Structure formats: structure tokens, C-alpha cells
Amino acid sequence: MNINLKGETFHVDMCGKGTPLLLLHGFTGSSGTWLPFCETLGRHSFMICPDLPGHGKTVVECGPGSFSIESAACAIKEILDVLEIEKADVLGYSMGGRLALSFALTYPERVGKLILESASPGLDSEEERHARRMKDHELANFIKERGIGPFVDYWENIPLFKSLQAMPGPVKEAVRKQRLENSPDGLANSLIGMGTGAQPSYWDRLSELEPEVLLLAGELDEKFCGIAGRMSEYIKSSKVVIVEGAGHAIHVENPEKFGTIVSGFLTHT
Template structure:
């Protein structure tokens, strides 16, 4: 199993140019990474922004993906107006990160409604997640918003019907926004499966790790 940190996250470098973070460029980085390892075809899993990146990779390089798993992910925004509005919000948040720093940003991020269900987790687990978030680069996170945000990426909605691989959509039952997105995505996928996990929100792999692992393993073994 390979779990690379994408550009601007974890131990991967955080270049200063936002255009280096464009989602197509990040997909090409993964393509190059796999070429270096001699991996031709593989199963791909992505969560949230990583899910948008995984979907981008599968659309750009369909011959490389055997099975695709998208956890709490979307194909982007449908209209130019939606994308423009989201770009403005992401730019504001990127400026906030640069001005206030990583700790203030993580304080803010932990309080957004998308992650409200994580407050039910044990304190030790929440502290572990917080520690991982604090280890990210402020520049990397800011530029990820500017270069790889939902507003800046292409809309992949019309490309879903072209995917030939098996696709598993995973959403938490309490994450209503992404449940609606998954329901719409399923209508366009030729070989799509949608599974919702009870008593979880956006970060299923954290909130119910055992069930998440079981569902993913079953899907990959079929």
C-alpha cells in the first residue's frame, strides 16, 4: 500500500507558485511517481480533496486505474458562477492561513459544520488528528486552496459516464451535502456503487475506521 503526501501536504514540498498545485499537475505527479516505481495498474483511493484528485487521475489516465474509491468527494462544481464564487472564498481562506498561521487555521477548521461529528470521537483520537493537521505547511495549504480548490479545478461531471473502472462512492450518513453529491454521481457512473456509513460524517476513515476498512477491502476483493 502506498500513501503519498500530495503537494503542499505532509512531508511533500510546498512550492511558492499556486499554479504548480493545479489538480491536473498533481495528477501528473502521481503518474510520474508510479512510473518511477514501475506500477502500471492499481487501485486508487482518495478522501475529500484527495478524492477529487483521485477522480482527476482516473479521468486523465483511465488505463492505469483498476478500481476507484472516492470517500466524501465530488467531481467539482457544475457552473462557471459556482466556480467563480468558490474561488473567491478559497482565496479569502488562503489569505487567512498566510496571515494567521497554521494553528489559528486548524482552530477554525475544527469548528466548521463539515467536521462537527468528529467532536464525538475520543479526545486522544481528536488530538492525533489535530497534530497531523498542525504539521502541514501554511504555504502549502494556502496554495492548495488557490491551485487545487473546488473552484479552480475543471468540472468532471460530464466525464463520469466515460469511466470504465469500478467506482465505489463512500459517504457518511450525517454528511448530507456529500450524500446528495454521491447520489447524483451514481446516476452517471457505468459501474458505480454507493455506500453510506451510519453515525459518521465527512471523515469516515477516522470516525469508523473498522467499518471503512471492511467496506473497502470487500470492494477491492470482488
């Protein structure tokens, strides 16, 4: 369905029954990222899967404010308001994990349990954020100038997704198809507005998190294994799970294991 928020249109897919579960996809993804889990997670959760700004069928204004992580967190809250949902469990992957963290810190009363897959609280220093912003702007210009096809060719071959290349052809083709369905301008604006360099650092606010937090990382993704371990030192109630044989995109590389871990975390009391 489409939800109109102040002239902007957010596409949201929903399935399942039970406790509301908000699922936030990563950069170049869409709501379709989560639909394969409707049968498993949908047994106990009412899944709410929006296309985030710059992705899928969601249409927002082109101004930089519409693509900031703060603006996206506000839009997520308004989507829950429209659906008359007071509180939801939240699962975010990569960029969606950074958004999930921002949402949990900004609207703590709206979050039940929090799951962060291959996610980061941002970069520590302003120097690091500035350098990352410069790289994100360069990549945004590449997308606009070269188009979606050449960008996806580049993106699927960066080291972060090396383990995805070992997946069966149909799996890789499904991921590629989803990426190609995004618009160049949308992805470029998302990079500039919601990239890691544009995001505030949340490291010094992790101790504010009240919900139970599950931190997921793939064994082959050493950088984010380290980040998950470091985050757990600051969060009051957290559990780190490292998935063997998986890289950055655990839900794609080992969906059965991913579903089992997430279901177990959400349903235990």
C-alpha cells in the same frame, strides 16, 4: 521514502503486499492518514501513500502550476512510473477524492478500481466556481496572515467536521496534530491551486469512467450523500455505500467499518 520529480520532492509512505493501492488524503491531511490501515488493507494491497502538494513532507515549487489538480495528477502518474507500477487501485478522500477522479479521467489505463470517499466532481457552473475561488483565496490569506494554529482552530470547527467533535479525545488530538504539521504557505497554495473552485467540473465526464467505482459517504454528511447518489446516476459501474453514524471523515470516525467496506470492494471479483 522521497521521490524526486523534476526538482520537486514527493514524500511517499508504503506498506503491505499485493495489488497496488494508491491512497490520496484530504486537505490538511498527509500520508499518515492511511498508515493505521496498513494492517488491514495491507493484507491484500501494496499501499502507496503520498503527501500531496502543499502537505506533509512533500516539497514543490511555489508557482500556482505546481498546485493545480492537473499537475498533481501528472505527479501521481510519475510516482507510479518511478515505482514501475503500470496500474493501481485508487482511493481518495475529499480533496484526494477529487484528485483521484481527475487521475482516473486523465490516465484511465493506470486505474484498476476506484474508491471515492466524501468526494465531489466539482461545481456545476462557472458562477459557483468563481464564488468558491473567492472564498478559497480569502481563507488562504487567513492562513498566511494568522498562521497554522488559528487556522486549524477554525477548520476543525466548521460544520463539515461537526461529527468529528464527538469522537474520543485521542482521536481528535491525532487529527489536530496531523493538521498542525502542515505549513501555512503549503495549505494556502493548495487551496488556491486545488480548491473546488479552481478544479474543472467533471460532472459531464463521469460517464467516461470505465473501472468499478465505490462511492462512500457518511450518513451525517447529507451534502455528500446527495452528491454520491447523483454521481452514481452517471457512472457505468458504481456502488453507493452510506455509512451509518459517520460524517465526512468516515475513515477516522469508523475505521473498522471503513476498512471492511474497502477490503470487500477491492478483493471481490
